[in-house]
Amino acid sequence: MRGTAYGGEAPGKRWPVNGWLAAACLLLVLGLGPALCGAVVGPVRSRLLAQNVATVLAALVLLLSSPGYDRPAYLDTALVLAVLGPAGTLVYERLLAEDLPRGTPWPALARAASWASVAVVPPVVVPVCFAVAPGRTTVKVLVIGALLVAGSAVCGRALARAPRTAVGEDSGD
Amino acid sequence: MTELPVLLGLLLATTAGTAAALTRDPVHQALVLSVLGLALALLFTLLQAPDVALSQLAVGTVLTPLMVLLSVRKVRRRPREDSPADGRGGKR
Numbered sequence: 001m002r003g004t005a006y007g008g009e010a011p012g013k014r015w016p017v018n019g020w021l022a023a024a025c026l027l028l029v030l031g032l033g034p035a036l037c038g039a040v041v042g043p044v045r046s047r048l049l050a051q052n053v054a055t056v057l058a059a060l061v062l063l064l065s066s067p068g069y070d071r072p073a074y075l076d077t078a079l080v081l082a083v084l085g086p087a088g089t090l091v092y093e094r095l096l097a098e099d100l101p102r103g104t105p106w107p108a109l110a111r112a113a114s115w116a117s118v119a120v121v122p123p124v125v126v127p128v129c130f131a132v133a134p135g136r137t138t139v140k141v142l143v144i145g146a147l148l149v150a151g152s153a154v155c156g157r158a159l160a161r162a163p164r165t166a167v168g169e170d171s172g173d
Numbered sequence: 174m175t176e177l178p179v180l181l182g183l184l185l186a187t188t189a190g191t192a193a194a195l196t197r198d199p200v201h202q203a204l205v206l207s208v209l210g211l212a213l214a215l216l217f218t219l220l221q222a223p224d225v226a227l228s229q230l231a232v233g234t235v236l237t238p239l240m241v242l243l244s245v246r247k248v249r250r251r252p253r254e255d256s257p258a259d260g261r262g263g264k265r
Contacts, residue, residue: 021178028181032212036185039208040192047204055234058211062226065178065218077218077226081211081234088207088235095242099200 020068020131023124024061031057031120038113044099045159048092049110052155053117055085056148060124063144067131075132075140082144086151093158100159114156121148182216199245203238210234 035057038050059081066074093100125145129138189209196202210233217226 025178025181028178028185028215032185032215036189036192036208036212039205040196044200044204047201051204051207054208054211058215061215062218068178069221071221071223074218074223077214077223077230080227080230081214084230084235088238091235091239092204092207092242095239095246096200 018068020064020128024064024068027057027061027064027120027124032061042105044096046105046110048089048096048100049114049156049159051092052086052089052152052159053113055081055089056117056121056152059085059144059148060121063124063128063141067128072132072137075137075144078144079140079147082147082151086147086155089151089155090158093155110159114152114159117152118149118156121145121152178219179216182212182219186212186216199241203241203245206241207234207238210237 032054035050035054039047039054042050059078062074062078062081066072066078122145125141125148129141129145132138132141186209189205189212193202193205193209196205210229213233214226214229217223217229
């Protein structure tokens with residue numbers, strides 16, 4: 001059922017899931033779980049940050065599912081999310097401009113989360129680059145990675161700025 | 174064990190859906206709906222349905238929360254229109 005289009009071992013022989021799917025599961029549990037928790041509690045600014053992190057992590061899970069299931073078509077899903085995700089976050093940030101100045105209760109955690117969402121992209125994108133067929137597909141994976149890094153950095157910076165009505169907590173990033 | 178990604182995706186979608194249903198404020202709910210859309214798109218991809226996932230990404234991640242936020246914005250603007258006009262026609 002699972003061919004060797006990616007040149008790897010078919011799962012089911014020694015391991016129940018192959019390495020790509022295991023990494024995807026790890027990202028799901030360790031990344032999207034806390035991102036969901038961050039989107040559920042707190043003021044609007046930290047929720048929006050959590051939504052941004054969730055977008056990046058979901059795009060990475062989609063990217064990992066492509067070699068995981070031997071379907072090059074899944075890269076298109078990751079590409080669409082890499083384009084729509086940061087654009088959506090920036091649109092929300094514009095629409096919620098009135099609610100944002102309330103600040104985050106944990107500014108250090110927010111900053112760490114936005115840095116982490118940028119830093120986790122290269123360790124995922126580079127192995128996938130080597131796993132896909134050379135040529136146009138590699139360029140597609142690289143474009144996904146670049147869009148995710150750029151989008152996440154822009155959104156993180158836009159959201160981690162100090163609140164406009166400075167209450168005295170966030171002392172300027 | 175091979176179904177582990179699907180199980181995790183299902184768990185994530187269930188939790189996100191429950192959280193969205195239990196959130197009261199529309200603005201907060203819009204953001205939780207966005208995460209729910211992401212979780213559903215992941216679930217569809219893990220269930221080998223990438224076309225459905227593409228549609229879900231377009232609708233659930235961008236459109237639904239956007240419509241909720243635009244409605245909230247429209248509803249909130251009403252008290253301000255009663256105040257004396259300052260000639261800007263209500264534009265921000």
